[in-house]
Amino acid sequence: MYTGIQHLHSGVAYLALLALIVVIIYALIGALSGREFTEKDRKIALIAFILSHIQLLVGLILYFVSPLGFSLLQGGGAMSDPAARLTAVEHPLINIVAIVLITIGYSRAKKLGSSRAKFRSIYMMYAVGLVLILSRIPWANWLN
Template sequence: MYTGLKHLHSGLAYLALAALVVIFIYALIGSLSNKTYTEKDRKIALIGFILAHVQLLIGLILYFVSPLGFALLKEGGAMSDKVARLTALEHPVINIIAIIVITIGYSRAKKLSESRAKFRSIYMMYAIGLVLILSRIPWASWLG
């Protein structure tokens, strides 16, 4: 189960990151070109929203079944080891914050009335969430 979840979390990360980048660019172009925000645009933003939340859910499950997640905090000593701290604390906390930011951007866009403001909410908040996520990916274990 652990190995399957780990592979799913890593594989879905590529899809979620690609979607967030594409949606950011799409919303930025929509805002700069004064395009009218349509139901199609909302659904495109929803794809990134859903992928980010599914990735978070899988990550949280993995955090509690993995020997590298919550178990490291219970054992102690994770704060003195840079890699252990990233895995046990920084990666999950910063990514939860990133998903919250993405959620705020998507929810705000639904409530706003002006098309440009909707696109702006999406591209700004999705970009902040994307930067937060990229800042706390354990690159050494992900690419290695």
């Protein structure tokens, strides 16, 4: 079960990162071109929103079933080891913050009046979320 969840977490990560990049570029082009924010634009942003939330859910499940997640904190040595701290504290915490920012960007875009403001809310908050996510990916574990 653990291995399957781990593979799912890695696979969805590729989809979520790709979707975030596409939505950021799409929203930036929409804002700069001055075109109208349509239902299609909202649905495209929703895809990245949903994928990042699925990634968070799978990651939280993995955090509690993995020997590298929550159990590292119980041993007491996680904070002194940079790799263990990244896995047990920094990666989950920063990614939760990133998903919150993505959620705020999407929610604000639904409430704003002008198309430019909607596009701007999406590309700015999604971009900050993406940077946070990229900053705390355990690259040594992920690329193996």
